[in-house]
Amino acid sequence: MRTFFEQLFRSQVWRSVFRHGLPESNRTRAEAIFFNFFLHVHPTKVRKRSVRFNYTWGLGGLSFGLFIILTVTGALLMLYYRPSAPQAYWDMKDLQFVVSSGQFLRNMHRWAAHAMVAVVFLHMLRVFYTGSYRPPKEFNWVIGVVLLVATILLSYTGYLLPWDQLAFWGISVGTNMARAMPFGIGEKISFLLLGGNIVGENALVRFYVLHCFILPVAAMVLMGIHFWRVRKDGGV
Amino acid sequence: MAEQTTNDPLKSETAVATSEKPPIPPKPAAAQISATPLPRKPKQDRAPDDDPGIWRMSRRSILSLAGWLAFFGFIATSTIGALRFMFPRVLFEPPTKFKAGFPQDYVVGEVSEKYKDEKRVWIVREKDGFYAVIAICTHLGCTPRWLPSDNKFKCPCHGSGFYKSAINFEGPAPRPLERAYIGLADDGEIEIDRSIKFLYEKGEWGKPGSFLEYKG
Numbered sequence: 001m002r003t004f005f006e007q008l009f010r011s012q013v014w015r016s017v018f019r020h021g022l023p024e025s026n027r028t029r030a031e032a033i034f035f036n037f038f039l040h041v042h043p044t045k046v047r048k049r050s051v052r053f054n055y056t057w058g059l060g061g062l063s064f065g066l067f068i069i070l071t072v073t074g075a076l077l078m079l080y081y082r083p084s085a086p087q088a089y090w091d092m093k094d095l096q097f098v099v100s101s102g103q104f105l106r107n108m109h110r111w112a113a114h115a116m117v118a119v120v121f122l123h124m125l126r127v128f129y130t131g132s133y134r135p136p137k138e139f140n141w142v143i144g145v146v147l148l149v150a151t152i153l154l155s156y157t158g159y160l161l162p163w164d165q166l167a168f169w170g171i172s173v174g175t176n177m178a179r180a181m182p183f184g185i186g187e188k189i190s191f192l193l194l195g196g197n198i199v200g201e202n203a204l205v206r207f208y209v210l211h212c213f214i215l216p217v218a219a220m221v222l223m224g225i226h227f228w229r230v231r232k233d234g235g236v
Numbered sequence: 237m238a239e240q241t242t243n244d245p246l247k248s249e250t251a252v253a254t255s256e257k258p259p260i261p262p263k264p265a266a267a268q269i270s271a272t273p274l275p276r277k278p279k280q281d282r283a284p285d286d287d288p289g290i291w292r293m294s295r296r297s298i299l300s301l302a303g304w305l306a307f308f309g310f311i312a313t314s315t316i317g318a319l320r321f322m323f324p325r326v327l328f329e330p331p332t333k334f335k336a337g338f339p340q341d342y343v344v345g346e347v348s349e350k351y352k353d354e355k356r357v358w359i360v361r362e363k364d365g366f367y368a369v370i371a372i373c374t375h376l377g378c379t380p381r382w383l384p385s386d387n388k389f390k391c392p393c394h395g396s397g398f399y400k401s402a403i404n405f406e407g408p409a410p411r412p413l414e415r416a417y418i419g420l421a422d423d424g425e426i427e428i429d430r431s432i433k434f435l436y437e438k439g440e441w442g443k444p445g446s447f448l449e450y451k452g
Contacts, residue, residue, distance in 0.1 A: 173378070198329055
């Protein structure tokens, strides 16, 4: 077994992927971090205080984990869901009663979505109570607030997709709230969101595109910046 | 030898040239390498200092400006185009104008729910005539219910209540329900257009079209 690993570590394939030696010296240990795409954002030094679990409660990491779950289950649900008025509701019902593991995936998606809103909110509370929004991290707090809004919008746009009574009236109420804006801006925004004057086919497709592409991509870009800044400021 | 020269004049010429080599002329003095550089022509990348022009634009800065203008012009046009793209030109929504039968089909004092499911409109028959109430709650857009026993419209979402006249009296609704255009078509049927609205708070309930006078 030992010789197998020795051969593996010496093989050209292994050495082409990991272009540093085994982490046996300080130099190669550092290289193992610097030369890894996923680890390279880590700071050179981390304060012991910020590694302590009950300082961060791992809430940021949990939010990211939930986002991964939502991306994976969401991508799978997309295989059976058609965002059109005659089919959307029945595709959702098929996912529940016909598709293997469909009910499980849909519930995973639903509960992870609820949990993500809660965990992101708790993460925000933690950052507030530890004063982590103070200079030099004030801009990262701003990105975090935008990410909270993105999370809530993702949750809201997903609400319409089952195309049932709850979805229809939820979106009716929400877009009518937007209508309350003065000087005709509200009507314009509502029309833009729904792609019409009523919650119909256009609204369903718009919310689907927002939910499955625009908002997740925006959130991913912002998360990248958010994590990078956290690392550069000495967090984990 | 003589025959060959006539056949091939080039060869004979070269033969002559090699035989009678002229001496190499001495190079002109100007081409000689000297330590002092030649006077350089100024490049046109900026206006000359004595340029009297107001703008003093060089060719380079004009091209640069043109390039940036083209770039921002492109970005602005694309943004406007993308924004306009978001607002559909054609909507496939149900028509807002419809016919609702003959006036004598309605009973005095009744709130007809005949067209509520399909068109979201109540038709109210009073002693003097008709008015049409749009079944969209003015709070957040739910569909209220007509409760004949309580003689009121009641919204199931947040509890807003409206009198039969459509004026709000309880719950969070900030204003009365809207009335729609009601009139008689040429064939004597009632005609309703939901897209023409009459708002109580703007004093529009007295306007023509908000009430259909009918005694029968």
